[in-house]
Amino acid sequence: MNIYAENILDHFKNPRGKRELADPTVSHEEVNLACGDKLTIHLKIEDGAIKEAAWEGSGCAISLGAMSILWEKLEGMKVKNATEMSEDDIREMLGVPISKRRSKCAFLCLEGFKNALFDLTP
Amino acid sequence: MSLDLAKIRLQFPILSEFAYLDNAATAQTPQIAIDAVSDFYEDSNANVHRGLHPLAEKATEAYEDARQAISKFINSKYSEEIIFTSGTTESINLVARSLGESELKEGDKIVLTVLEHHSNITPWLQLKNRTGAEVSWIDIDDEGNLKMDELDSILDEGNVSLVSVTGLSNVIGVRPPIEEIIKKAHAKGAKVLIDAAQLAAHHKIDVQKLDCDFLAFSGHKVYGPMGIGVLYGKKDLLESMPPFQTGGGMIRSVSAESFTCADLPEKFEAGTPPVAEAVGLKTAIDWLSQFDWKDIEEHEGKLIELAIKELTSINSLTILCSKTENRKPKTENRSSSIGFTIDGVHPHDLTDILGEKGICLRAGHHCAQPLHERFNVEASTRLSIGIYNTEEEILKVKPAIEEAIRVFE
Incomplete structure (x- = not known):
């Protein structure tokens, strides 16, 4: 199956949740040093859960498509559950095989999201 | 006479599967050079220098023959001006450490261009942090040509120790006018290092004609193996510079308190050198030189x-x-x-x-x-x-x- 599946291209062309967020609890920028892809993830946390999420950034179709697909799952998620998310969860969400050479692109969103949560820990 | 591409491609079986257009990252290696590396391990493998058995002599001869071949390839006056390194990166780091830390002081300038590869940037930024030397940059115009008037004004300000510039941009393929840069820098007492990582595979290099002080390139970008590179330096400069790395192979004598260095080129080749790679590089360069x-x-x-x-x-x-x-x-x-x-x-x-x-x-x-x-x-x-x-x-x-x-x- 091609990595440029319809749903990934759709998310790349019409990204969900790509905007600024007023008064976020945390904002975290994640950069793929190998290629310059950049994602900034904003989260508003209330009562141990993600009340609102948004993101901004630039990069390839895989890194931005994956970010948009991940965003759809974030709002309402308990922080505790969020910290346990793994690369396999992202693979499942994308539904296409991720080659080794594209794994940095595909998992940049997860890295950024988890580091945003890490920034929250006191 | 034009190149016989069908014959050339016979040396590169890997090319039958790919349209390989990533040669600036690494070039493919002709079969004759791949075979030379494995033949070395099969027939001549031993550590070089100071061994008195026949295999050590064979390996040393092969290694020093490779040095001669590189010397001829870039027309250096003396073969001991050829230092084998692991690649362009190590070659430039060697100069930055050795010349940089022994000669540069606060306020001295190193001149770079915006065309440079990171390997010709970061060693100088490190040196800047260690010595307080300044790094000055030359910009390009919209067509990628270096703004030579910027070089002129930096040189006119004085205190320029070294201009370190690429001979061919690894991104846009522009060739800076290195002969002119070398002349201008020398007129103001500055030394010049040429990063020839890209240049070496595509154009003839004559270090004596260029009159550059240092020149660096990698084996794998001139159709040789990975893991070997070259630093050319003018003999008198290399002789006056302190060693870069120290250890086996580069010493004359060691006591409990101190050590003295071997002569060139061993002085800059601490540790077991990449002998098989040198043999492969010589073979690749001999192959390239037939054209x-x-x-x-x-x-x-x-x-x-x-x-x-x-x-x-x-x-x-x-x-x-x-x-x-x-x-x-x-x-x-x-x-x-x-x-x-x-x-x-x-x-x-x-x-x-x-x-x-x-x-x-x-x-x-x-x-x-x-x-x-x-x-x-x-x-x-x-x-x-x-x-x-x-x-x-x-x-x-x-x-x-x-x-x-x-x-x-």
């Missing part, structure tokens, strides 16, 4: 011209540093590499899709972030050629790019 530079330049020039014609016929594609009126870069000072971007298609996506079709190009910043910042782009795609590439391979690129563009429309 006339004129023929190589003519063949590669035609390929670059064709690639520019093909790429510029794609509307959404922009070649970095091209003229605005016809979107084409000037070809007279370009060779071997073309960097470009496409509206709406990220270089990673493009090269992944091309890769699936067996067309190998590279995406990213190509270890030249300051240059990409200068263009205000985060990443680009690079097409870079070698002696064995054909017009048929270049002609495969445009339709594949157009197909990729359609995916993202």
Whole structure:
């Protein structure tokens, strides 16, 4: 199956949740040093859960498509559950095989999201 | 006489599967050089120098023959001016550490250009942090030519110790006027290092004619093995410089309190050197040297011209540093590499899709972030050629790019 599946291209062309967020609890920028892809993830946390999420950034179709697909799952998620998310969860969400050479692109969103949560820990 | 490409390609079985257009990252190695490496391990393997058994003598001879071959390749006056390193990166780090820390002081200047690869930037930034020396930058114009008036004014300000400049940009293929730079720098008492990582595979180098003080290149980019590179330095300079790394192989004597260094070139070759790689590099260079530079330049020039014609016929594609009126870069000072971007298609996506079709190009910043910042782009795609590439391979690129563009429309 091609990595440029319809749903990934759709998310790349019409990204969900790509905007600024007023008064976020945390904002975290994640950069793929190998290629310059950049994602900034904003989260508003209330009562141990993600009340609102948004993101901004630039990069390839895989890194931005994956970010948009991940965003759809974030709002309402308990922080505790969020910290346990793994690369396999992202693979499942994308539904296409991720080659080794594209794994940095595909998992940049997860890295950024988890580091945003890490920034929250006191 | 033109190159016999069919015969050349027989030396590179790997090319039957791919249109390999990523030669600026690494060039493929001819079978004769691959065989030379394995033959060395089969017939001559021993550590070099100071061994009195026949195998040690054989290995030492092979290693020193390789040095002679490199000396001839770049026309150095003495073979001991050739230091084997692990690659261009180590060669430049050697100069930055050895010359830099022994000679440079606060307020001295190192001059770089915005064209440089990170390996000709970061060793000097480290040196700046250690010594308080300053790093000054020369910009390029919109066509990628160095602004020579900026070099003039920096040199006029004084205190320039070293100008370290690429002989050929690894992203846009522009060739800075290194002879002129060397003359100007020397007139003001500054030394010059040429990063020839890209230059060495595509154009003749004559270090005596150039009169550069140092020149660095990597084996794997001139069709040799990975893991070996060369630093050329003028003999009197290398003699006056302190050692870079110390340990086995580079000493004359060691006591409990101190040590003295061996003569050149061993002084700068601490540890067991890459002997098999040196043998492979010599074989690759001997193989390359059977061709006339004129023929190589003519063949590669035609390929670059064709690639520019093909790429510029794609509307959404922009070649970095091209003229605005016809979107084409000037070809007279370009060779071997073309960097470009496409509206709406990220270089990673493009090269992944091309890769699936067996067309190998590279995406990213190509270890030249300051240059990409200068263009205000985060990443680009690079097409870079070698002696064995054909017009048929270049002609495969445009339709594949157009197909990729359609995916993202």
